[in-house]
Amino acid sequence: MAEKSRFRDAALAKRLTEKIWKLAPKEGVVKICHVCGTHEWTITHYGLRELLPSNVEVIAGPGCPVCIVPASEIDEAVELALRDVVVTCFGDVLRVPGSRISLLESRAEGADVRVVYSIGDAVKIARKDHEKDFVFFAVGFETTTPSTALEALSRPPENLSLLVSHRLIPPAMKLLVEMEDLNLDGFIAPGHVSTIIGLEPYRVFPKEHGMPTVVAGFEPLDVLFGVYMILKQLDEQKPRLENEYARVVRWEGNTKAQQLMHKVFEVTDGTWRGLGVIPSSRFSLRKEYIGLDAHLKHGVKVEKGVDQQPGCRCHLVIVGRIKPTECPLFMKTCTPRKPVGACMVSSEGTCRIWARSLRS
Amino acid sequence: MCLAIPAKVLGIQGSTAQVDFGKGVTREVNVMLVDAKVGDYVLVHAGYAIEVLDEKDALDTLRLWDQVLSAEAE
Numbered sequence: 437m438a439e440k441s442r443f444r445d446a447a448l449a450k451r452l453t454e455k456i457w458k459l460a461p462k463e464g465v466v467k468i469c470h471v472c473g474t475h476e477w478t479i480t481h482y483g484l485r486e487l488l489p490s491n492v493e494v495i496a497g498p499g500c501p502v503c504i505v506p507a508s509e510i511d512e513a514v515e516l517a518l519r520d521v522v523v524t525c526f527g528d529v530l531r532v533p534g535s536r537i538s539l540l541e542s543r544a545e546g547a548d549v550r551v552v553y554s555i556g557d558a559v560k561i562a563r564k565d566h567e568k569d570f571v572f573f574a575v576g577f578e579t580t581t582p583s584t585a586l587e588a589l590s591r592p593p594e595n596l597s598l599l600v601s602h603r604l605i606p607p608a609m610k611l612l613v614e615m616e617d618l619n620l621d622g623f624i625a626p627g628h629v630s631t632i633i634g635l636e637p638y639r640v641f642p643k644e645h646g647m648p649t650v651v652a653g654f655e656p657l658d659v660l661f662g663v664y665m666i667l668k669q670l671d672e673q674k675p676r677l678e679n680e681y682a683r684v685v686r687w688e689g690n691t692k693a694q695q696l697m698h699k700v701f702e703v704t705d706g707t708w709r710g711l712g713v714i715p716s717s718r719f720s721l722r723k724e725y726i727g728l729d730a731h732l733k734h735g736v737k738v739e740k741g742v743d744q745q746p747g748c749r750c751h752l753v754i755v756g757r758i759k760p761t762e763c764p765l766f767m768k769t770c771t772p773r774k775p776v777g778a779c780m781v782s783s784e785g786t787c788r789i790w791a792r793s794l795r796s
Numbered sequence: 797m798c799l800a801i802p803a804k805v806l807g808i809q810g811s812t813a814q815v816d817f818g819k820g821v822t823r824e825v826n827v828m829l830v831d832a833k834v835g836d837y838v839l840v841h842a843g844y845a846i847e848v849l850d851e852k853d854a855l856d857t858l859r860l861w862d863q864v865l866s867a868e869a870e
Contacts, residue, residue: 443858448865451865452861452865455865474799526842553843554842555842555843556826556844557843576842579800580841580842582844582846583826583829583843583844586844628799628800628839631839631846682853683850683856683857685847686847690829690830690847693829693846696829784799
């Protein structure tokens with residue numbers, strides 16, 4: 437493979453930054469929004485914001501799939517875990533606050549909650565232990581959904597069911613662009629979601645909203661190039677859809693994964709923590725696969741939960757309205773060790789990433 | 797959580813492949829979402845390969861960046 441270091445080449449970054457400074461408008465503010473926790477990590481870790489002109493802002497949208505799972509869905513997982521069902525989940529989900537407790541805290545009340553690396557591991561564990569009932573808590577955007585679809589189609593063991601919390605990213609981007617007071621000027625679209633869905637779902641943003649949209653990778657130069665391409669489109673007043681991450685993302689995406697995903701799931705309205713209901717933003721099991729639904733199998737349904745703890749401003753951080761440092765709880769009562777809001781819990785949450793960069 | 801890491805395919809058996817993440821870190825991943833063969837680099841997310849990477853495309857990106865910056869140098 438091409439050397440990773442070449443995508444972090446300091447000399448190239450310097451030349452690119454000079455271009456960005458030249459292209460940036462002399463007046464007004466350009467606000468670019470990304471929607472991916474890994475992009476936020478790259479930007480914060482490499483200090484990219486400090487390289488940009490002060491009127492070119494890069495803000496973090498709702499790009500952390502764990503942070504946006506509503507408390508009601510965490511509550512369902514907790515309820516199952518407390519009922520002698522073994523709940524398997526990704527490590528990131530463990531500490532996300534529910535209305536009363538998190539999955540991690542449910543362990544202290546006797547629940548069996550196990551972290552797995554993939555849904556495949558959950559299938560293996562369930563196959564080995566016929567005596568117990570297992571649930572896989574399927575969280576994640578379109579990057580993760582195909583693996584759930586694949587296992588749903590591969591005759592999972594009867595003692596395994598699914599608690600599906602998968603969400604789609606483009607409808608959340610639509611919500612952001614329609615929040616007029618947010619005044620966005622461009623989108624850096626998420627590289628790995630795009631690996632699956634391709635570029636077509638973003639076409640609406642330049643076409644109907646005049647928003648430059650660039651799919652970008654995760655090396656520092658990828659993100660800087662994304663910013664550069666957006667500024668160039670703004671300068672030319674020709675908003676369009678471009679692919680900076682062509683070495684990974686194909687225009688049509690991974691069509692095999694898309695087919696599997698749409699075979700198993702239908703798109704329905706979904707609640708996002710801090711954002712409310714977003715139309716057509718959730719993957720739900722189609723009726724042919726409803727036998728795998730943990731809600732039906734175990735009779736669990738929590739309609740409403742407590743998404744927001746008092747004082748927590750996650751709902752504003754998640755759409756980039758405020759920076760983590762503008763939240764009164766940040767690094768005071770809310771820390772990585774004792775998180776109050778979901779944005780401080782996950783390694784992809786904006787507050788957690790900012791907290792980590794403060795420490796280092 | 798949408799983190800995905802490139803790895804080299806060492807061998808394939810049915811739906812799973814042994815892959816190398818570099819520095820000798822190997823593990824089994826599911827390759828049913830892609831058409832990968834031994835020697836390919838795949839992008840791995842949560843135990844599943846989600847795309848096959850093309851070395852030529854990676855080199856093209858570097859070349860393109862260089863061109864963009866050179867072509868517009870005043």
